Amino acid sequence: MSRDSTSKDTRILRADAAAIMQAADVLRAGGLAAFPTETVYGLGARADDPRAVAALYAAKGRPSFNPLIAHARDIDAAQQLGAFSETALSLAKRFWPGPLTLVVRARGNDAVCELARAGLDTLAVRVPSHATAQALLGSVDFPVVAPSANRSGHVSPTTAQHVADDLSGKVEIILDGGPSKGGIESTIVDCSGTTSRLLRSGGIARSEIEKITGPLGSAGKEEVSAPGMTASHYAPKARLRLDASGIRENEAFLGFGFPLPANVGRARKVLNLSPNADLTEAASNLYAYLRELDASGAATIAVAPIPGEGLGEAIRDRLARAAAPK
Ligand code: TXA
């Protein structure tokens, strides 16, 4: 096999203590290691090393004006990176460790380099709950930036194999901790200004956040406040057709609950996000099923209507982005 000088031998290791130590060594040396979190798999690099961060942007094919989330082991470590408002602290205490990212004023020290922040004076930070992510963060003395471990613009990975499919040869170690339970990225709340705003719906429902913050504002349309939230993000190769009630020619079908459309037999392939119409289960299956239906070769994936409450807001958001013209 021909290799260029930047190609790496990617090792997929079961996430036991020895493998986590090896991943920590890779990060310490400025390399890239992918690891499971409770939302999706992340591609990790040490946040304080501009060269490691540059290599991370290159591996993903991600534009370097799109800032990264710093992952910290606990609230104290997170507070060393950014100045938390009272609201931010309340949210952190309620939801960390867990699938919430807070945007706060960056302290401007070099623990998260400017490149990782894409030059902004704010910083996105989160404390993940997954045991492997916790163990990894606990064994290094720097924060770890970790975008979802997919090629830029592609569907986020929820298994180690998904990571390998996208980034083999570009990452040194992939820690395999089994399928991600949450399945959809963290909720992002901007607490850097006077009012809290929802920048990305995600693993924690808006209604849960609003119990603490009151009604959340949203990101202004003209302003690029979560630059990664461009319309055509999270895209499979196939087109998506949302709120479908029947199957058209050359379509695969992504269901939610029952009944299935009367002509479902026409579909090239059928997967049901949650036979019991459970939104948590649907979120955890979303990306894996999109990948699987995409692999069926169907030109279009028809998607059943999915309710917009609770986790449904994030599921519908990701589907709408995947459906947007590329
Ligand atoms: O669940 C998750 O959050 C996963 C896991 C691996 O932790 N990570 C993840 O990272 O989804 P990524 O890079 O795929 O998405 C981060 C989003 C991007 O849309 C980025 O633009 C936004 O966070 N972001 C980062 N820093 C920001 C900042 N200072 N202000 C506003 N948005 C920011």
Ligand code: MG
């Ligand atoms: Mg991503």
